[in-house]
Amino acid sequence: xxxxxxxxxxxxxLSFVQAGCSSSVLQLxxxxxxxxxxxxxxxxxxxxxxxxxxxxTRQAHDEPLNARRDLSALPNPLSLQSSEGHATSVRPLxxxxxxxxxxxxxxxxxxxxxADVLDDVVNDTxxxxxxxxxxxxxEVVRQWHGHLGLDEDQLxxxxxxxxRMLLAYNKAYFGDLSFMATSDYVGAGxxxxxxxxxxxxxxxxxxxxxxxxxxxDIEAGATDSDRISAGTIDSQRVSADLMxxxxxxxxxxxxxxxxxxxxxxxxxxSDPLESPYPxxxxxxxxxxxxxxxxxxxDALRAEAAVTALVGKAVRGGSVFGAQNETVAATxxxxxxxxxxxxxxxxxxxxxxxIEGTLTQHFLSSPQFTH
Numbered sequence: 001x002x003x004x005x006x007x008x009x010x011x012x013x014l015s016f017v018q019a020g021c022s023s024s025v026l027q028l029x030x031x032x033x034x035x036x037x038x039x040x041x042x043x044x045x046x047x048x049x050x051x052x053x054x055x056x057t058r059q060a061h062d063e064p065l066n067a068r069r070d071l072s073a074l075p076n077p078l079s080l081q082s083s084e085g086h087a088t089s090v091r092p093l094x095x096x097x098x099x100x101x102x103x104x105x106x107x108x109x110x111x112x113x114x115a116d117v118l119d120d121v122v123n124d125t126x127x128x129x130x131x132x133x134x135x136x137x138x139e140v141v142r143q144w145h146g147h148l149g150l151d152e153d154q155l156x157x158x159x160x161x162x163x164r165m166l167l168a169y170n171k172a173y174f175g176d177l178s179f180m181a182t183s184d185y186v187g188a189g190x191x192x193x194x195x196x197x198x199x200x201x202x203x204x205x206x207x208x209x210x211x212x213x214x215x216x217d218i219e220a221g222a223t224d225s226d227r228i229s230a231g232t233i234d235s236q237r238v239s240a241d242l243m244x245x246x247x248x249x250x251x252x253x254x255x256x257x258x259x260x261x262x263x264x265x266x267x268x269x270s271d272p273l274e275s276p277y278p279x280x281x282x283x284x285x286x287x288x289x290x291x292x293x294x295x296x297x298d299a300l301r302a303e304a305a306v307t308a309l310v311g312k313a314v315r316g317g318s319v320f321g322a323q324n325e326t327v328a329a330t331x332x333x334x335x336x337x338x339x340x341x342x343x344x345x346x347x348x349x350x351x352x353x354i355e356g357t358l359t360q361h362f363l364s365s366p367q368f369t370h
Contacts, residue, residue: 026313028127028306042354049353056349056358057088059095060256061286062278065358089345090119096254100162110140114250118338129310134331141246141334145170161274162253168268169249172201173241175214203248204259204344205296212237235326240333247334251341252277257348258286287351295347302343307336 043050055065093115100111113136120128144166175197182192200210213233252265258280259265265277280292287295311332315325352358 024131026129026131026309028121028129028309029124052358053349053353054088056352057346058091060092060254061258061345061348062256062275087119087122089122089342090115092254092345093118093251096162096250100160102160110143111250113137113140114247114338118342121338121342129306129335131310131313131331134310134334135327137334138243138327138330141243144246145242161268162250165253165265165268166246166249169201169245169264172198172264172267173209173245174211175200201245201248202262202264204252204257204263204265205299206260206262209241209244211241236329239326240329243330243333244337247337247341251338251345255341255345257344286357287348287355291351291355295344295351298347299340299343303336303340306339307332310335 043053059065094112097111097115113133117130117133117137120126120130120133178196179193180196182194197210197214200208202208252259256278258278260280263277263279266279268277280286282289285292311328314328314331349358
């Protein structure tokens with residue numbers, strides 16, 4: 001048998017590599033719009049609404065708008081079609097990463113991959129998810145969880161809002177365990193000790209997530225408690241849960257979308273120089289309760305759609321197929337949660353704009369009244 005010429009072999013290898021690279025990019029445009037296209041279509045050519053929407057998405061929700069005046073009067077208003085208009089929702093992430101660098105030298109650079117992934121998703125002209133970048137996210141999360149396990153005492157004193165939030169979310173997921181002495185012991189010897197766990201991590205929408213290996217008394221209120229049994233522990237669920245915990249902490253620290261009562265974010269110890277995490281105030285709501293429900297549903301739909309899309313790709317027969325269920329579950333969870341957090345952030349801004357509560361809320365905030 002004649003050997004193939006070296007040039008032909010090189011071409012075959014190159015074709016294989018290119019096929020693998022192309023298969024790692026999942027196009028979002030034309031398949032789903034994450035409800036972002038709907039926002040833009042409804043704004044049409046109403047430049048004042050567009051400017052307010054983009055100004056809102058450029059920053060955290062508990063910050064006053066950068067322009068303390070009529071935003072439609074800005075000298076260079078943002079456009080939905082411009083590259084700056086596409087990427088406004090990425091800015092709070094990069095701002096957070098810049099703040100993290102002062103507290104965690106050497107770890108801030110790795111976080112930029114999250115801003116890079118989101119930048120791909122929000123690009124209206126070429127929205128896509130790069131599975132290669134998602135694998136880098138997995139490594140970043142692994143490093144941060146390792147840092148968390150080794151330096152919990154240090155992180156409790158950390159002034160980085162992201163580090164404190166990640167620590168609180170992590171502890172809540174593992175039950176935020178405590179022990180108490182029982183009072184019903186009769187006889188000589190030491191009293192018994194009982195383990196008590198919290199109800200787990202509660203996201204800003206009120207959904208709870210608990211480590212499946214916990215069997216404990218769950219505190220349900222001031223005077224009563226419930227009993228649950230431990231579930232089956234498997235690598236897929238735990239890996240996906242830890243990915244979710246990390247991304248929830250990161251995006252909540254960046255976007256600070258108001259949380260409902262009972263959310264873990266509201267229990268995070270704040271730095272004296274920072275305001276506590278914003279709670280959704282029913283007496284002075286940023287958006288109506290109906291809009292709040294719509295934002296939550298849209299975010300969950302976005303997560304479901306992207307999770308299914310990525311899951312199909314990484315479990316299929318493509319060159320980039322993970323061939324590992326744990327890795328596949330982690331990748332699809334990462335993509336789904338990123339889509340959910342983006343929909344939450346932009347959904348809040350959208351309804352504040354169309355309901356006319358955006359400027360009113362910020363003008364009545366403490367930053368404006370003092």
